[in-house]
Amino acid sequence: MNLFVTMGKYFSLMGSVLSKPVNRKIFFRRLKAEIEQIGFDSVGIVCIVSVFMGAVLTIQMGINFESPIIPRYIIGLSTRDTMILEFSSTIVCLILSGRVGSNIASEIGTMRITEQIDALEIMGVNSANYLILPKIVAAFFTFPFLALLSIMLGIVGGFFIAFTSPDIVTVADYIYGLHYAFVPFYVTYTVVKIAVFAILITSISAFFGYYTEGGALEVGKSSTKAVVYSIIAVLLFNLILTQVMLT
Amino acid sequence: MIEVVNVNKTFGEKHVLKDINATFDAGKVNMIIGRSGSGKTVLLKNIVGLVTPETGEIYFDGREFVKVDEKRKREIRKDMGMVFQGSALFTSNNVEENVMLPLDLFTKMSKAEKQKRVDFCLDRVGIVNSHHSFPSEISGGMQKRVAIARAIALNPKYLFCDEPNSGLDPQTSILIDQLIKEITVEYNITTIVNTHDMNSIMEIGDNICFIYQGNKWWQGSKDDIFTTDNPELNDFVFASNLYKKIKKAHNDE
Numbered sequence: 001m002n003l004f005v006t007m008g009k010y011f012s013l014m015g016s017v018l019s020k021p022v023n024r025k026i027f028f029r030r031l032k033a034e035i036e037q038i039g040f041d042s043v044g045i046v047c048i049v050s051v052f053m054g055a056v057l058t059i060q061m062g063i064n065f066e067s068p069i070i071p072r073y074i075i076g077l078s079t080r081d082t083m084i085l086e087f088s089s090t091i092v093c094l095i096l097s098g099r100v101g102s103n104i105a106s107e108i109g110t111m112r113i114t115e116q117i118d119a120l121e122i123m124g125v126n127s128a129n130y131l132i133l134p135k136i137v138a139a140f141f142t143f144p145f146l147a148l149l150s151i152m153l154g155i156v157g158g159f160f161i162a163f164t165s166p167d168i169v170t171v172a173d174y175i176y177g178l179h180y181a182f183v184p185f186y187v188t189y190t191v192v193k194i195a196v197f198a199i200l201i202t203s204i205s206a207f208f209g210y211y212t213e214g215g216a217l218e219v220g221k222s223s224t225k226a227v228v229y230s231i232i233a234v235l236l237f238n239l240i241l242t243q244v245m246l247t
Numbered sequence: 248m249i250e251v252v253n254v255n256k257t258f259g260e261k262h263v264l265k266d267i268n269a270t271f272d273a274g275k276v277n278m279i280i281g282r283s284g285s286g287k288t289v290l291l292k293n294i295v296g297l298v299t300p301e302t303g304e305i306y307f308d309g310r311e312f313v314k315v316d317e318k319r320k321r322e323i324r325k326d327m328g329m330v331f332q333g334s335a336l337f338t339s340n341n342v343e344e345n346v347m348l349p350l351d352l353f354t355k356m357s358k359a360e361k362q363k364r365v366d367f368c369l370d371r372v373g374i375v376n377s378h379h380s381f382p383s384e385i386s387g388g389m390q391k392r393v394a395i396a397r398a399i400a401l402n403p404k405y406l407f408c409d410e411p412n413s414g415l416d417p418q419t420s421i422l423i424d425q426l427i428k429e430i431t432v433e434y435n436i437t438t439i440v441n442t443h444d445m446n447s448i449m450e451i452g453d454n455i456c457f458i459y460q461g462n463k464w465w466q467g468s469k470d471d472i473f474t475t476d477n478p479e480l481n482d483f484v485f486a487s488n489l490y491k492k493i494k495k496a497h498n499d500e
Contacts, residue, residue, distance in 0.1 A: 022352055023351065115332070116338070119336075122327055124321040124324035
């Protein structure tokens, strides 16, 4: 019962969010700020994680494909496909759930308990639309770029291993593997996935922040809930989208 | 003028507002007073629409506010300004941007016109050199002044103040009270102040509504307070020895 009530509140909030902004100029000003906060500020963590993950993947592929019947270029191919299909969308989004999700929930939650949201409402502003829509739109447009960046850097990480440890895979084999049997649809699939995840992470986190009641402790709890439920939603929709798009 | 008609509000089993009827006049500082937990903040939140009453009506110059849709509510709210207990300034915006926001959102003024209006509002509340300071960089009294400046930016017809003096020293409290009074008279605003500060009541209260255990227990002017024989109101207003002496002196005159 509680789940249905929460879902009802979530969709009702999204109904308010998805209305026409009261002032287009203000909306774009806020969107610009959110793109900076949600997108640009996440570039660092995405870069670090992707490079290391690409490198580790290459080493592990090298160990697991230690067989005379498996060609070495498979290491490059596997690193590329793992980065494209799963890592750069799902794993990156799990990390972004923590970084972006907790940030959104705590920001909106603090605005709620300090009556800033009430102040907006009294002004005649649709506070949900004013605060949440720019965040969702910003994530929707920036997350796919983060995914593409992650794919690129993961492959660079693998290349670094090929360059420094030719006993695992040579540079020539690695590059041949990267080019071998490339399916462009996989990139479309990952971009669609991360765009959906962007909406889920920002809207779920904003939902928990928006309905915060109490004080600082409750803001912390909302932040935790935002991260947990965002992760669950990402994993669930990962399964659904994979079933729908790849099978 | 704001009219509250038969308003009831419950939270679970608790009946917080019981059939409240009250009228708040334009150009006057109307005060809702009462002990902590009496229901005065809930009444104010019902009036501004942050909480919806179970039954009853609220009229803003004859315009029904409770049963209308959100769009209509937002239209009426454009005539409202509110000063919150904790000021509720937008912490990521500086003082100037806080006052500018309602102008940005709801007017088609040019940048120069908006700047002129912001300067006027800040000047009116006595903020001169802190236009680019952030709320965390200014004192509580200044935050309240900025909140008043933001509230009057769009020339509201109705001004609501939720415990505007809480956390302020007596001198700053008097300044804020005087500012509220001056603005109310100057722009003929219907002002409702929610307070339990006796100094404010005696300084600026024109029409006082006493809430007791969720009921409207008494309504009258500040002069009527000295002559009323309402025991609950007397217990509340003249709780301190100082005010007992003031009452005695007033009645001896």
